[in-house]
Amino acid sequence: GAKWNPAYDAQLQKYVANVNYLTSHxxxxxxxxxxxxxDKNDSVIYKNFGYSVFYDVFLFCAKRDGMQEAGVETQVxxxxxxxYRDEYKKLSGLILRKYESLSVVASYVAKSMVTDYKNNVMLxxxxx
Numbered sequence: 001g002a003k004w005n006p007a008y009d010a011q012l013q014k015y016v017a018n019v020n021y022l023t024s025h026x027x028x029x030x031x032x033x034x035x036x037x038x039d040k041n042d043s044v045i046y047k048n049f050g051y052s053v054f055y056d057v058f059l060f061c062a063k064r065d066g067m068q069e070a071g072v073e074t075q076v077x078x079x080x081x082x083x084y085r086d087e088y089k090k091l092s093g094l095i096l097r098k099y100e101s102l103s104v105v106a107s108y109v110a111k112s113m114v115t116d117y118k119n120n121v122m123l124x125x126x127x128x
Contacts (some may be wrong), residue, residue, distance in 0.1 A: 018099060023109050025094050026058040030113065032091075033057065033084050044080045048073070054110035056081050059103075063096040 030053070037043040045053055056078050070078065088094060 018097070019105055019109075022058060022061045022099075022102075022105075025061040025092065026054065026109060027113065028092060029061055029084070029088050029094075030054060030057045032088050033081060036084060037080075044077050048077050051110050051114055053077065053081070054113040055106050058106040058109050058113075060085055061094060061096075062102055063098045064102075 033045055033053075034049075037045045040046075052074070060078075060081055085094075089096070
């Protein structure tokens, strides 16, 4: 069978550490944004709350500013999220780094965040 090549250990450890760093900040950044958006009647974030918001939040914890090839609604949502990043950076110490090929990881983390929040609500308030 296939065996792991130990020569990749350091690279894998660095990758896992980077994903954990981004994921931790994505959860905190999402809460930060939601707390600021809670009183807005016309909140683009609340209107589209779910997977797409978490996906963008994760990617904006990395050094990514792009709005490339997105529909108007997506651009507006991303601009709203990006508008909070500098303040969050100052408060949290987030260090923006350039990462390659984050879309698959962002997709996985976004789905996990949605599931985590749903599970938390069910555990706190649901019937058993």
